[in-house]
Amino acid sequence: MARAADCGPDRGARVMLEISLRHRLSGFTLDLALSAPSGVTALFGPSGAGKTTVVNAVAGLLRPEQGRIAVGGEVLLDTGANICLPPHKRRIGYVFQDARLFPHLSVRANLLYGRRFAPVSRDGAEFDRVVAMLGLEALLERRPAALSGGEKSRVALGRALLCAPRMLLMDEPLAALDAARKEEILPYFERLRDEVQLPILYVSHAPAEVARLATSVALIEAGHLRGFGPAREVLSDPGLAPSLGMREAGAVISGQVAGQEADGLARIETAGGPVLLPYPTGQPGQALRLRIHAGDVTLARGRPEGLSALNILPARITQIRPAEAPSVYVQLALGPERLLARLTTRSVAALGLTEGMECHAIIKAMSVASEDVLGR
Structure with missing residues (x-):
């Protein structure tokens, strides 16, 4: 298997997801391997690079010619050992581009449908926790036809969480949403990343989404890893910048809100010094x-x-x-x-x-x- 030189998790982080695949596709051979910690691992790259093939192999919807996949130390696929768990035994939550909700069921019933697939009975406290985390309280009695695109995505995510998955797969879940709906749902995705201790494989070809959500980034081109590592390192790597596109190449730096200046500018303290921005950005210390x-x-x-x-x-x-x-x-x-x-x-x-x-x-x-x- 081809392996990028820097294909590893953050230093000191526990490996939660191992993927090693080789599979012939139309026009090229998917050949990659990576090991990732918990958090959001973004599969990033142009359309047709092989991202969805990787996700489908993890979900069990595609059996690769060669491969090994393990989540939290449990092997889901090992072609050399003739191990290939069927999709329903992998305990993986899959969130697609379209929410795929049952149109005849209420939001509450759609969520409870996900709970039926949990390996043990989930109590009402878990249901309430997921509903609160995703801000679904006011939507429980509605039908999908009465929901916005962002609301449907949150319900689909809640349904996936209530099946008690060992990991989540998200295949361009925001691709069908306009900018306003994306902005509506992104804070919930950030909360999911920070509060749910699961490995999440997130497919996207949108650099802004990747910069905002990803813990790790796997840059895929024509079935091969061009780079893999912590999001900040990959996004600021000048050798990988051309793959991100001239308009999107850039970096992500950390900061802390210091306060508002008298003229209305927000002051952000960074490792390089203060950065002033022309709009409120949060409370001091954030x-x-x-x-x-x-x-x-x-x-x-x-x-x-x-x-x-x-x-x-x-x-x-x-x-x-x-x-x-x-x-x-x-x-x-x-x-x-x-x-x-x-x-x-x-x-x-x-x-x-x-x-x-x-x-x-x-x-x-x-x-x-x-x-x-x-x-x-």
Whole structure:
């Protein structure tokens, strides 16, 4: 099996999901292996890369030519040992693009249907916990036809959770939703990631979703892993940035709300220094993440003066990688965090930028959109 050099979980994290697959598809052979911790592992890449094939193999809907899949140490598939549990014995919750709710049943009945597949009887407290976590209290007596797309997705997720799965599979669950509905449901997905100790395999080709939700990222192209590791490392890797797309390449950095300035700007403390944003971002002390697009970062060798840009952060150049001509991706260290800048080759040459050089990263306050201010 092909294995990317960095295919491993966060250092010190317990491996919860092991996938090793080889299977011929139309046009290429899926050949990959990864080991991931609990949390959200995003399978990210272009359409047709093999993401859904991986998910279907985990669910038991496809038997690969060769492979081994284990969740929490329990083997679901091992073609070498002739082990292949059928889907109903894998205890995996699968949330599809379309919610696939029973139209003749109420939300309550749809949720209780999921509980029928739990290996042991689930009490009412578990039902109430899932309903509260997903904000379904006011929807219980409605039928699916009376729900928005985001509400249907939350009900489908609740049904999957109530079957007491050992893991969750989510195949582009937001793909059919418009921007408003996505924004409605994303906080619930974040809460699921933070509160439910399950491995979650999340298929997406939307970088914004991946940046917001993923704990780990597996970047898949033509059936092979281009990169795998903690989300912050993969998303800020200049060698992988071209695969994310010129408009979407960037990095995610951690921050904490320090408060509101007198002129209305929000002050966020980061490892590189304070970042000012033009809208409220939460209560003081609240942890969050900022998604900074590579195209919104410019560099200066010394600290510049007389600029309208408010965010000027000292940084160190760690990598310089060529991109789509005439562009270059520059990875920057902000303490333990990583930032990514996309510059022209002419600018890099004119400034004499080299790896290891100290510089300043400049980020316009207005360039960070509200949707790029992410939950913890």
